[in-house]
Amino acid sequence: MSEAVSTDPIGTPDPAERPSPWLCWAAPLAIAATATLLYGLLGVQQWRSLAPRSWDLGIFSELAKAYSRLDAPIVSIKGDAVNLLGDHFHPLLVVLGPVWALWPSGLALLWAQALLLGISAIPLTRLAIDRLGGGLGILAGVGYAFSFGLQAAADVQFHEIALAVPLLAFSLTALLRGRLRQALVLAGLLVFVKEDLGLTVAVLGGVIALRDARHRLHGAVLAAWGLGWFLLSTFVILPLLNTAGQYDYTGNLGSPLDVFFPAEKWMTVGMLLLAAGVIGARSPLIWLMVPTLGWRFTGTVEHYWTWYWHYNAVLVPIALVALLDALGDRRTGRATAYLATDAALRPRRLVQRGAVLASVAVTAILGGQMPIASLASADPLARSPRWDAAQQTMAVLPAGTTVASDITLMAYLVPGHDVQWTHGPNARVPDCVVIDRAAFSWSGAPPADPVQWAADTYQVAYQPLSEEGGFIATCRPEVL
Incomplete structure (x- = not known):
C-alpha cells in the first residue's frame, strides 16, 4: 500500500x-x-x-x-x-x-x-x-x-x-x-x-x-x-x-x-x-x-x-x-x-x-x-482473614450439587457445583444455599436467619451445615 x-x-x-x-x-x-x-x-x-x-x-x-x-x-x-x-x-x-x-x-x-x-x-x-x-x-x-x-x-x-x-x-x-x-x-x-x-x-x-x-x-x-x-x-x-x-x-x-x-x-x-x-x-x-x-x-x-x-x-x-x-x-x-x-x-x-x-x-x-x-499498598499474595472459613464452608457441600450463592463465593463454587444466584430467577430448587453476611449483593441487609430464609424462599426444608466467618451453608436433608 x-x-x-x-x-x-x-x-x-x-x-x-x-x-x-x-x-x-x-x-x-x-x-x-x-x-x-x-x-x-x-x-x-x-x-x-x-x-x-x-x-x-x-x-x-x-x-x-x-x-x-x-x-x-x-x-x-x-x-x-x-x-x-x-x-x-x-x-x-x-x-x-x-x-x-x-x-x-x-x-x-x-x-x-x-x-x-x-x-x-x-x-x-x-x-x-x-x-x-x-x-x-x-x-x-x-x-x-x-x-x-x-x-x-x-x-x-x-x-x-x-x-x-x-x-x-x-x-x-x-x-x-x-x-x-x-x-x-x-x-x-x-x-x-x-x-x-x-x-x-x-x-x-x-x-x-x-x-x-x-x-x-x-x-x-x-x-x-x-x-x-x-x-x-x-x-x-x-x-x-x-x-x-x-x-x-x-x-x-x-x-x-x-x-x-x-x-x-x-x-x-x-x-x-x-x-x-x-x-x-x-x-x-x-x-x-x-x-x-x-x-x-x-x-x-x-x-x-x-x-x-x-x-x-x-x-x-x-x-x-x-x-x-x-x-x-x-x-x-x-x-x-x-x-x-x-x-x-x-x-x-x-x-x-x-x-x-x-x-x-x-x-x-x-x-x-x-x-x-x-x-x-497490599500484598497481592495475602489471603483474606476469612479465606479458611470460606474453604471450610465450601468443603461441607456435597460434590456435584446445585448451590444457590450470593456473589462472594459464586465463582469459587463453579468447578464443583451447578451454581445459581440467590437473587436470581431460577425456578429449580437448589440442593444447598451458601450465604455470606458481608456480601455486597445483600446491600447491607443479609438474612437474620439464613436457614429460615432459604426455607421460605425455596419452600423446602434446609438443614444447617456450618457457620464460619460469616459464611453459612445449608442443604436439603435428602442430598446429605
Missing part, C-alpha cells in the same frame, strides 16, 4: 536515531510481560482477598466450564436453562474451554484476561517505536499498557471484551502498516466477540472505503460484514437463543437526547480524547469510538457513562492508533496517505512529545485511584 510522496526533509530521521531491531522487539515484549504480570497479580489479589467486583466472573466461569465439556454455554447463575449466547453474542469465547480444561478455576480466567490485555501492547508499542522513535514509542506503549481503560477492565474481572482488545490492536496496527488483508481478517473476527462490535467493524470498513478508492470494495465488504452480523446477532440469533425470546438490553436505551447529559459523559469523552493525544481526533480512525460511545451514552445505566468498568478497554487501542496515525511516520517524513486526514501532516518533535505526554498523563493524573496502585 503506497504512501503520499514528499520531498520535505522535516520528518526524515537521522540514521543514528533509528531504533535497533532488538529494541523494536525487546521493549514491546517487556512491556507486555510486565502488564500481564501486574494484571494477573491484581486478579490474584482479588481472588485471595475474596473481593469479587460483580457476578461476571462466576458467569464466565460457568461458560468456560460448559465449553470445556463441549456443551452449550448454559449458565444457571443467569437463570434456568439460560444459554449465554442469548445474552450477548460472543461465540469466540469458546477458546476458554481449553483454558478451563487445563485449570478449572475462575483465577484461570483472570490470568487469561491479563495475558490478552498484555499481548495487545506488543503491536501498538512496536508501531509507536517505529513511528516516534525509541524513547517516545516506549513511553506511548507504557501509557497504553497501563491506561485507565485497561486497568479498569482488569479490576472488574473477566469480561468478553478481553478478546476484542488484542484483535483491535493487531488489526489497526496492521492497517497502518499497509497489511490490508491481515487487518480485514482480524477486524472481521470482532463480530464474534460481542454483538455491538459489528458496528465498530462497519465504521472501520467505511473509513477504509472512503479513504482510498483502490480499496473501496474491501472497505464496503467489511462494512457489510460488520453491519450484517450486528443485525443478525441482535435481532435474530440473540432473541432465538434467549429464554424470553428477546434482546435483553433494548430496555437500557433512553432518548437520543440523553447522549449529552449528564456532564460525566463529557468527562469520559475528554479522557479518551487525551488518550488519543488530542491530535488523534484528526485521524478518521477516531470514528471507531462512536458506536461504543453511542450505545453507552444513550443507555440509562449509570456505570456505562464513566471511565471505570470495562467499557473503555476497546476504546484505548483505538485512541493510541488514532494518535499514531495523526502524527504520521517519522521514518519517511510522510503521513499515511491511506488513513491520515492531512497528507502533509508532519508534526515536529514538540507536537509528538506533547501528544504522547497527554496520552500518558490522563492515566497518571488519577494516580492512587488506579487499580494497579493497590499492588503497592
Whole structure:
C-alpha cells in the first residue's frame, strides 16, 4: 500500500536515531510481560482477598466450564436453562474451554484476561517505536499498557471484551502498516466477540472505503460484514437463543437526547480524547469510538457513562492508533496517505512529545485511584482473614450439587457445583444455599436467619451445615 510522496526533509530521521531491531522487539515484549504480570497479580489479589467486583466472573466461569465439556454455554447463575449466547453474542469465547480444561478455576480466567490485555501492547508499542522513535514509542506503549481503560477492565474481572482488545490492536496496527488483508481478517473476527462490535467493524470498513478508492470494495465488504452480523446477532440469533425470546438490553436505551447529559459523559469523552493525544481526533480512525460511545451514552445505566468498568478497554487501542496515525511516520517524513486526514501532516518533535505526554498523563493524573496502585499498598499474595472459613464452608457441600450463592463465593463454587444466584430467577430448587453476611449483593441487609430464609424462599426444608466467618451453608436433608 503506497504512501503520499514528499520531498520535505522535516520528518526524515537521522540514521543514528533509528531504533535497533532488538529494541523494536525487546521493549514491546517487556512491556507486555510486565502488564500481564501486574494484571494477573491484581486478579490474584482479588481472588485471595475474596473481593469479587460483580457476578461476571462466576458467569464466565460457568461458560468456560460448559465449553470445556463441549456443551452449550448454559449458565444457571443467569437463570434456568439460560444459554449465554442469548445474552450477548460472543461465540469466540469458546477458546476458554481449553483454558478451563487445563485449570478449572475462575483465577484461570483472570490470568487469561491479563495475558490478552498484555499481548495487545506488543503491536501498538512496536508501531509507536517505529513511528516516534525509541524513547517516545516506549513511553506511548507504557501509557497504553497501563491506561485507565485497561486497568479498569482488569479490576472488574473477566469480561468478553478481553478478546476484542488484542484483535483491535493487531488489526489497526496492521492497517497502518499497509497489511490490508491481515487487518480485514482480524477486524472481521470482532463480530464474534460481542454483538455491538459489528458496528465498530462497519465504521472501520467505511473509513477504509472512503479513504482510498483502490480499496473501496474491501472497505464496503467489511462494512457489510460488520453491519450484517450486528443485525443478525441482535435481532435474530440473540432473541432465538434467549429464554424470553428477546434482546435483553433494548430496555437500557433512553432518548437520543440523553447522549449529552449528564456532564460525566463529557468527562469520559475528554479522557479518551487525551488518550488519543488530542491530535488523534484528526485521524478518521477516531470514528471507531462512536458506536461504543453511542450505545453507552444513550443507555440509562449509570456505570456505562464513566471511565471505570470495562467499557473503555476497546476504546484505548483505538485512541493510541488514532494518535499514531495523526502524527504520521517519522521514518519517511510522510503521513499515511491511506488513513491520515492531512497528507502533509508532519508534526515536529514538540507536537509528538506533547501528544504522547497527554496520552500518558490522563492515566497518571488519577494516580492512587488506579487499580494497579493497590499492588503497592497490599500484598497481592495475602489471603483474606476469612479465606479458611470460606474453604471450610465450601468443603461441607456435597460434590456435584446445585448451590444457590450470593456473589462472594459464586465463582469459587463453579468447578464443583451447578451454581445459581440467590437473587436470581431460577425456578429449580437448589440442593444447598451458601450465604455470606458481608456480601455486597445483600446491600447491607443479609438474612437474620439464613436457614429460615432459604426455607421460605425455596419452600423446602434446609438443614444447617456450618457457620464460619460469616459464611453459612445449608442443604436439603435428602442430598446429605
